[in-house]
Amino acid sequence: MAKFTEEQKTYNIIKRRFSKATKDYNLLEEGDKILVALSGGKDSLTMLQLLAERSHIFCPRIEIEAAHISMLNIPYKSNTVFLQKFCNDLGVALHLASSSFDAETDTRKSPCFLCSWNRRKALFELAQERGCNKIALGHNMDDFIETMLMNITFQGSFSAMAPIMKMDKFPISIIRPLCLVNEKDIEQHALNQSFPAQIKNCPHENSSNRKQMKDLLAHLESLNPEARYNIWGSMSNIQPELLPRKTDNKQ
Secondary structure (H helix, E strand, O other): OOOOOHHHHHHHHHHHHHHHHHHHOOOOOOOEEEEEEOOOOHHHHHHHHHHHHHOOOOOOOEEEEEEEEEEOOOOOOOOHHHHHHHHHHHOOOEEEEEEOOOHHHOOOOOHHHHHHHHHHHHHHHHHHHOOOOEEEOOOOHHHHHHHHHHHHHHHOOOOOOOOEEEOOOOOOEEEOOOOOOOHHHHHHHHHHHOOOOOOOOOOOOOOOOHHHHHHHHHHHHHHOOOHHHHHHHHOOOOOHHHOOOOOOOOO
């Protein structure tokens, strides 16, 4: 029986959870042409590896291309020389594009929202130009749970993200193939693969509430090691009869 190295064991764990996500949520279909959003971070690099490998499997047959969108007014950059070589080694075409925004034009929105929205818009436009019907984003399980905790805490809504979401204004679906993968496994894989760090970190990364939610998730896991899986399961185990519900009685 073949023995796996620790590096191989980590990647195999990620591959199993990636495969489970694609099957459980029907993320990949015959004839899909997928544009992979390649930020240059650990999540997107790992996702591209997985999808590149998956594209060599006959059924369902998929095609993939990668896109890196740089924001001209945010000093958060990736080594595009590395990204190009990374894609070349995987046999994946890489498209480089740029966008920008003026945070003063809409003070009701945070810089993080404006940056994300403009990146997403550029991805949609490129996907349509390339004839892609899906865009793959690298959100992992931690991202889903942290988003849900933020929405509950700050918006009063029980919501997170969807593993697959069909857009209303574009003939494109967003898929998140890493939704069942733990961030710590991706971090270990990135270390094993010697993925380079971003050239500069986002100047707004500590001004959002996500860091606090990450700390909260770590605290919940210290109380119960299965907390993340229970929280994930709760998203599809809604019991309306046990939740407050307003009635139409206006007496």
